[in-house]
Amino acid sequence: MNWQPSATIESLRARAALLAAIRAFFAAREVLEVATPLLSRHATVDRHIDSFVTQDGRWLQTSPEFAMKRLLAAGSGPIWQIAPVFRYEEQGRHHNPEFTMLEWYRPGFDHHRLMDEVEALLRHCGAPAGGWRRYSYRQAFGEHAGFDPFALDAAALRERLAARGVAEPDGLGDADCASRDFWLDLWMSYVVGPQLGREAPAFLYDFPASQAALARVRAGDPPVAERFELFWRGLELANGFHELSDAAEQRRRFEADQQWRRANGRVVPPYDAELIAALQAGLPDCAGVALGIDRLLLLLSGRERLDEVLAFPADRA
Amino acid sequence: MATVSTNEMKAGTKVLIDGDPYSIIDNEYRKPGKGQATNTLKIRNLKTGRVLEKTLKSGDSWEVADVEDAEMQYLYNDGEFWTFMDPTSFEQIQAGKAAMADAAQWIKGEETVRITLWNGVPLLVTAPNTVELTIVETDPGLRGDTATGGTKPAKLETGAVVKVPLFITEGEKIKVDTRTGEYLSRVGK
Numbered sequence: 001m002n003w004q005p006s007a008t009i010e011s012l013r014a015r016a017a018l019l020a021a022i023r024a025f026f027a028a029r030e031v032l033e034v035a036t037p038l039l040s041r042h043a044t045v046d047r048h049i050d051s052f053v054t055q056d057g058r059w060l061q062t063s064p065e066f067a068m069k070r071l072l073a074a075g076s077g078p079i080w081q082i083a084p085v086f087r088y089e090e091q092g093r094h095h096n097p098e099f100t101m102l103e104w105y106r107p108g109f110d111h112h113r114l115m116d117e118v119e120a121l122l123r124h125c126g127a128p129a130g131g132w133r134r135y136s137y138r139q140a141f142g143e144h145a146g147f148d149p150f151a152l153d154a155a156a157l158r159e160r161l162a163a164r165g166v167a168e169p170d171g172l173g174d175a176d177c178a179s180r181d182f183w184l185d186l187w188m189s190y191v192v193g194p195q196l197g198r199e200a201p202a203f204l205y206d207f208p209a210s211q212a213a214l215a216r217v218r219a220g221d222p223p224v225a226e227r228f229e230l231f232w233r234g235l236e237l238a239n240g241f242h243e244l245s246d247a248a249e250q251r252r253r254f255e256a257d258q259q260w261r262r263a264n265g266r267v268v269p270p271y272d273a274e275l276i277a278a279l280q281a282g283l284p285d286c287a288g289v290a291l292g293i294d295r296l297l298l299l300l301s302g303r304e305r306l307d308e309v310l311a312f313p314a315d316r317a
Numbered sequence: 318m319a320t321v322s323t324n325e326m327k328a329g330t331k332v333l334i335d336g337d338p339y340s341i342i343d344n345e346y347r348k349p350g351k352g353q354a355t356n357t358l359k360i361r362n363l364k365t366g367r368v369l370e371k372t373l374k375s376g377d378s379w380e381v382a383d384v385e386d387a388e389m390q391y392l393y394n395d396g397e398f399w400t401f402m403d404p405t406s407f408e409q410i411q412a413g414k415a416a417m418a419d420a421a422q423w424i425k426g427e428e429t430v431r432i433t434l435w436n437g438v439p440l441l442v443t444a445p446n447t448v449e450l451t452i453v454e455t456d457p458g459l460r461g462d463t464a465t466g467g468t469k470p471a472k473l474e475t476g477a478v479v480k481v482p483l484f485i486t487e488g489e490k491i492k493v494d495t496r497t498g499e500y501l502s503r504v505g506k
Contacts, residue, residue: 048352089354090324090375092346169355169372176353176374185352193349213351229350239350 006307006316014301015309018293019082021125022102031078031104036067038084043269045257046213050088051269052097059269060086063290064103065214066272069243072105072286073278080104082293091314093305094235094295098314102296105288111215111226111242114287115203118230118238122201126300127232131200137207137224144195145187150208150222157183166190175264181210196231204229214250215241230291232299240289247279320378323356331363331384334371338363338382338435346375363433363440366418384435391424399442401432412439420444422477423495444495449504450474451490455481468500 005012026033043051043059044066052060061067064083071079085101106114115134123129141149147160154177161168161183168186169176176182196202205228209217212225226242244250254271261268297309307313321330323344330341339360348354354375361368363384373379389401389410398411399421412432414421416439420430423444433441455471468480471491479493481500490504 046351048348048354089348090346090356095346095348167370167372169374169377171377172374182353185349186355188349188352189347189355211351236350 002316005311006313007309007311011297011301011303011309012311015293015297018125018297018300022082022121022293025121025124026080026104029078031080031106032076034068034071034076034079034081036064036071036081036083037061038086040066040272041270042066042272042274045254045261045269045271047257047260047264047266050267052086052088053267053269062087063101065288065290066275068103068105068288069275069283070278072107073281073283078104078106094298096294096306096310096313098317099306100293101290102293103288103290105243105286107284107286109242109287111205111228111240111287114240114242114289115205115228115230118203118240118289118291119201122296125296128200133197133200133202135202135204137204140192140196140204141187144192149184149187152180154178154180154183157187161186161190164191181208184208184211193231193236194234197233197235201230201232201237204231212244212253213241214244214253216244228289235295235299236292237295237299238289238291240287242287243283243285245279245283245285247276250279251276319381321381322378323358323373323375326356326358326379331382332360332379333382334360334379338384338440340384342368348375363435382435383437384433384440387432387434388429389432391426391428391430393426394421401430401439401442404429410439412442416440417442419495422475423448423450423493425450425475446496447492447494447501449490449492450477452481452485452487455485455487457486 038061039054039058040061041058044062049062051062063085064081068079082100082102084098086098089095089097091097119132138148138150141147157180196204206224207227209223209225212227215225215227217223217225228240229236230238258268258271294306294309298306303309321332326341326344328341328343332339332341339362341358341360343359345357356373356375358371358373359368360371387403390404392400392402398413399417400409400411402409418441420442424430428445428448430445431443432439450473452471453474456469467483469483470478471481471485472478479498479500481491485491492501492504494501
């Protein structure tokens with residue numbers, strides 16, 4: 001029986017130091033630390049995020065987003081928290097079903113201004129000062145995949161992936177084959193993502209509108225979601241939005257996601273009706289971001305595997 | 318039909334793909350925060366030994382291959398088949414040339430070997446990691462030369478040829494690593 005932690009005591013100390021640095025950063029900027037429930041009567045309906053459900057039918061949070069937005073609508077001003085989050089997914093080199101999330105919201109910021117703050121926080125925590133990059137989703141694909149992701153249909157994305165030598169998953173159904181987002185996800189997982197942030201962290205912003213999640217969509221040709229992700233050494237570290245505040249649009253997206261989950265035989269949790277009510281009451285114009293603390297610690301300490309920074313990963317928990 | 322899902326595929330899990338048995342070597346899970354999760358699986362074809370990579374959508378599954386390892390004792394070879402015995406049930410089983418692969422050149426009788434069985438039929442016979450065999454043929458050695466580090470070929474009683482230090486002579490028993498085919502040491506008399 002292996003009772004010992006998979007992280008060294010030195011790594012546990014590095015985690016404590018990182019948490020202290022983050023707390024100091026937000027205290028200096030007068031962002032309010034808050035606490036919200038881990039268990040909720042509703043859950044995310046995101047197509048690709050599954051939640052753990054408890055015996056009494058409640059859900060463990062996959063992010064504190066909904067509760068924090070309710071606080072924003074209630075007039076909290078800028079808020080942050082570090083919280084355990086749970087995702088019903090596999091354990092892997094860079095994944096654990098429960099992990100630590102830093103999430104914060106900034107009224108009056110858009111996604112570009114929030115990227116500035118993410119960069120400032122990471123530098124404060126020991127990330128390199130120089131060499132940071134920002135590219136739009138379109139530029140990143142242009143540079144690392146060699147095409148315009150908005151110009152190709154599913155069949156062309158699939159064909160180019162095969163030409164690139166990336167094996168497609170076995171046994172795909174028609175719906176996956178016909179989905180542009182499915183192929184863009186594979187491109188991101190296998191080709192573009194691993195090349196991002198090699199020297200210093202890199203932001204990717206303005207995603208396809210079909211991948212808006214809870215971000216605003218900016219009209220244009222093509223319309224884009226005002227969303228960003230942060231990559232460092234090919235690893236996805238953070239995901240941020242210029243937050244959608246339109247209650248009717250939010251409800252429509254939740255319902256469409258539930259519909260997709262139903263059609264694909266996935267669990268369909270109830271969406272957060274209280275969030276919709278809060279948006280109706282009025283969410284201040286704001287941007288918010290969620291950042292994986294365990295991965296940040298892994299990268300800052302130059303390690304390779306998530307279990308090197310977790311006291312007890314899922315297979316020892 | 319038993320199946321195994323991507324989250325249960327560990328190193329050593331045996332699966333059946335297009336009618337062939339494979340062993341999982343490595344399973345890498347990838348998931349964009351808001352996108353489709355996939356698993357890249359490095360797998361070895363247990364019939365050909367060939368290693369390849371396949372990708373699955375996370376949550377998808379493969380059929381489980383009825384592959385198991387058994388420890389058996391080598392009895393004899395009749396020129397076409399090698400016969401082994403289960404030491405507890407005394408049941409005998411025969412392996413052909415393909416399943417013997419490298420193992421044939423290392424065993425002479427009574428060794429305990431590992432046999433990988435697929436639906437009860439030997440797929441692969443693995444010799445013990447080290448064996449002790451007598452040299453039946455080698456050039457006369459340079460007595461006392463233990464320092465130059467030179468080697469010469471030596472034929473063993475099973476027919477295998479290994480490189481041995483120059484001071485080793487015909488009739489001596491030596492220890493060999495069957496995984497690398499390398500001479501390890503003299504065996505004291």
